[in-house]
Amino acid sequence: MYETLEIRTEGGVATIWMNRPDVHNAFNAQLIADLTAACRELDADDTVRVVVLAGRGKSFSAGADLNWMKAAAAASVEDNLEDARKLAGMLRTISGMGKPTIARVQGAALGGGMGLASACDICVAAEQAVFATSEVKFGIIPAAISPYVIRAIGERQAYRYFQTAERITAARAGEIGLAHEVVAAEALDAKVAQIVAALLQGGPKAQAAAKDLIRNVANRPVGEAVVEDTARRISSLRATPEAKEGLDAFLSKRPAAWVSQQG
Template sequence: MTFDTIRCAIDQRGVARVTLARSEKHNALSATMIGELTAVVGRLATDASIRAVILDAEGKSFCAGGDLDWMRQQFSADRPTRIAEATRLAMMLKALNDLPKPLIARVHGNAFGGGVGLISVCDTVIAASGAQFGLTETRLGLIPATISPYVIARTGEARARPLFMSARVFGAEEAKVAGFVTTVVDGTMLDGAVEAAVTAYLVAAPGAAGRAKRLARSLGLPITDAVIAATIEQLADTWETDEAREGVSAFFERRNPSWRQ
């Protein structure tokens, strides 16, 4: 499988490694990357030889959130276009969340916005001790809408509220307490910890593992098409506010928005 923004390699055990490969952009989620992740997950989901999937990233960051060019396009787009683009992101996250294989994230550097969304749909998250996390959307006058069903399913409402509202950046240990991260290790031990997590999954019968994952999802917070659509509508509403226009403009103009002293 050949892509422009990601790489996919499969070893002899049937372990697939999907790597975000936009290191020069801190692996920010572009329209192309969203499409390619959706495509590769679709292929892996239906391949009976795949036993587990690792999601990792090249460069200094795991995923810095939304791509700046993509954000500029949303800034000038009309409401239907914004809804369509948010829906593409939502369907990518849904595909990852529904993947009937164990999904293990290897996280280093920064995971902001959509990057937090990516780890929220993984079954096991191994993070380097120096990794940083943040739901930074409100700094721009926006909200973490598209990723929110998966974040809430991961952390619960009580832990998500202050992180949603404050846009505060937090470390790996706090991310573990919140429920985003399964295990925190020193950066030099990251690969070994990921391999240990993969090995643990490989003792399970592949079909039973997939059914067990589906069972757990069915008993958790329902993430229906209606829920996804409602979050996207809230995002579209927010894009049309004066705060969003001010926050996004200030970001691109490299100045503080009016509400920040």
Template sequence: MAMLDETLDDWGTARLTLNRPERHNAFNADLIAALTEAFTRLSAVPDVRAIILSGAGKSFSAGADLDWMRAAATWSEADNQADAMRLSDMLAAINNCAKPVIVVAHGHVTGGGVGLVACADMAVAIDGAQFRLSEVRLGLTPATISPFVIAKIGAAARRWFLTAEAFTADQALAMGLVNEIATDADAAEAIVAHWLAHIGQAAPQAIADAKRLALDFADQPITDELREETARRIAARRVSREGREGINAFLTKGKPSWVLE
């Protein structure tokens, strides 16, 4: 059985499902490699318009597989650093993916599972989901996921990193880790469908470039150099095929070629 299930529909929605339900979709080296490969590959596929990541079974993801972590404790520090970089590479592949990434989180969302949610562009939590950054209880720290989690929830990380206490979907919403809460799986699917409908009206490369704006300019001071870069980027968009087509369609009340029904 594959640790990561993948489907692609006619609309261009790729669905990735973590498929280790007996381990609450905990990471091991194979699942990390599968996620890295899938997001890297799908990021470059023109027909893919969005990627949805969810988990099979009772939980979205319980973070690191403890048997894998037990084995890692016997490795050298250099081997552990290389292993941690593979996890970081996986998170970066999700965070930097050129496609909109949507996470549907349910059940237990622990440690690295929180990292997955933090790397998404949009996330919906199903009511009853329980989040926890539990590393310090194991004598560890959330070091590898920390850049992605801090980028999403900011100073709130200081509490949750240190106490390792559980927090609810409502608390995750309040701190910006998730964008919506759904009462059940059907309601979550309706929220995802709403997001997809809007994504389907937008130019794919413009979406990729807009995502880079959000990633590149977050928390940056507004300098002359930054303003110059923003001018360069919009100039490139204006003369791009998408830019010209989109403006022309708006002025002529037409429909751009990228619009999905």
């Protein structure tokens, strides 16, 4: 049980609901700790294939809780550093999960909320969703979320939005690569379900390896080291039981074992 979260698991899909709707699912120390622990727990659970991150109420997450920010302003540098490390660690835990992750963004995803959406592998947004890196308005910077936001939108867009703190519409989020899909509010859950269904067709170990491949290949020059690394990765997977099962299932025109198990 988590104080700030509600977790529902069905058919291999775990949905983590941030459950602080009265404060728009804003971060505080408890939510950060709960998200970190829940993601670690679900990543270690072999019955879970896909993790969906969602927020109860009107907002996905409005970033940092104002009371938490006020306390931080009065705290020592050492205490602030410890809090920042916990926030950064939570985002890294989500980003580093071996399982596919989807952000279901129905409303505002501001500051750290935009960081959460960026740390997930896939972002599906409702048309009324809005994003922002709003930190400079408070005299701070989007430091902890920056690796994931820059990965999502690129350096050029980050130079604009990190400094202007402009609100980013869902349509604009789709244009700059932050949101993979933008749909009407009533179609949000159907679109998430459609992507989940596609993810459940893939081999779980292959998906974890695919995520690790991206982390190790992205933004590296295509030199001898990268070419050799990719060759070693595919050759090591071809002989695994999962790969053999996948090929046999394809040739036999039957669902792979990991698909049948979800039924």
